Amino acid sequence: MLQTSALTYRYRNGKPIRFPDWTAGPGEQWWLSGPSGSGKTTLLHLLAGLLRPATGEVRVGEQALTTLAPAQLDRFRGRHIGMVFQRLHLLPALTVTANLELARYLAGLPRDGVRVHSTLERLDIADLAHRRAHELSQGQAQRVAIARAVVNQPRILLADEPTASLDEANAERVARLLCDEAEACAATLVVASHDRRLGRWLPQRLDLAEGRVAA
Numbered sequence: 001m002l003q004t005s006a007l008t009y010r011y012r013n014g015k016p017i018r019f020p021d022w023t024a025g026p027g028e029q030w031w032l033s034g035p036s037g038s039g040k041t042t043l044l045h046l047l048a049g050l051l052r053p054a055t056g057e058v059r060v061g062e063q064a065l066t067t068l069a070p071a072q073l074d075r076f077r078g079r080h081i082g083m084v085f086q087r088l089h090l091l092p093a094l095t096v097t098a099n100l101e102l103a104r105y106l107a108g109l110p111r112d113g114v115r116v117h118s119t120l121e122r123l124d125i126a127d128l129a130h131r132r133a134h135e136l137s138q139g140q141a142q143r144v145a146i147a148r149a150v151v152n153q154p155r156i157l158l159a160d161e162p163t164a165s166l167d168e169a170n171a172e173r174v175a176r177l178l179c180d181e182a183e184a185c186a187a188t189l190v191v192a193s194h195d196r197r198l199g200r201w202l203p204q205r206l207d208l209a210e211g212r213v214a215a
């Protein structure tokens with residue numbers, strides 16, 4: 001379960017951004033919508049514990065993220081939260097396999113070649129296992145970023161604008177991949193995007209423009 005309460009964030013020299021109180025259950029799939037500048041990326045980063053709130057709290061299950069020391073938070077994130085960043089942030093000089101192995105290492109998990117391989121197979125990129133990340137096409141790199149986000153079977157899967165600038169067929173493919181992977185982990189999925197097409201694939205919506213949960 002993922003829960004926010006009385007959550008605000010303030011960038012230096014900026015006004016506080018207030019987020020609605022919100023609860024997302026295990027296995028639920030949410031579209032985090034809102035116009036440019038409404039705070040979608042900021043909220044995703046708060047949910048991932050990459051930003052520290054000015055006030056309020058994010059809970060993942062029973063765990064309140066602000067009570068964790070930085071090293072504990074890094075490990076908790078690695079173990080329980082998968083994130084697909086807008087700019088992917090793969091390590092370009094490492095192979096696809098090494099990018100996934102690194103995600104396990106940073107979470108304090110043992111090496112597991114079988115799991116890495118089966119994750120790549122599920123995403124239909126096992127043939128890319130030994131390619132370096134900088135040798136991939138954008139679409140291939142995005143699949144690898146999704147594989148890296150799910151290789152530790154997270155409880156929470158977050159994605160930032162994964163369909164931006166994709167045509168209809170590819171947007172649908174990526175949305176379905178995220179939904180299928182979240183389902184395979186029984187994870188809560190939250191996809192931040194101003195792409196209205198996501199409403200077709202994600203059953204629940206939190207709209208930051210209106211600060212409310214939409215049906």
Ligand SMILES: Nc1ncnc2c1ncn2[C@@H]1O[C@H](COP(=O)(O)OP(=O)(O)OP(=O)(O)O)[C@@H](O)[C@H]1O
Nearest residue numbers: 011012014034035036037038039040041042043194
């Ligand atoms: N690093 C930063 N420093 C200062 N202000 C920031 C920073 N990042 C974002 N902001 C401001 O915080 C607000 C929310 O930004 P955020 O990127 O979370 O919105 P968004 O809904 O994800 O936008 P977009 O759809 O354009 O990506 C905006 O007013 C933005 O200008």
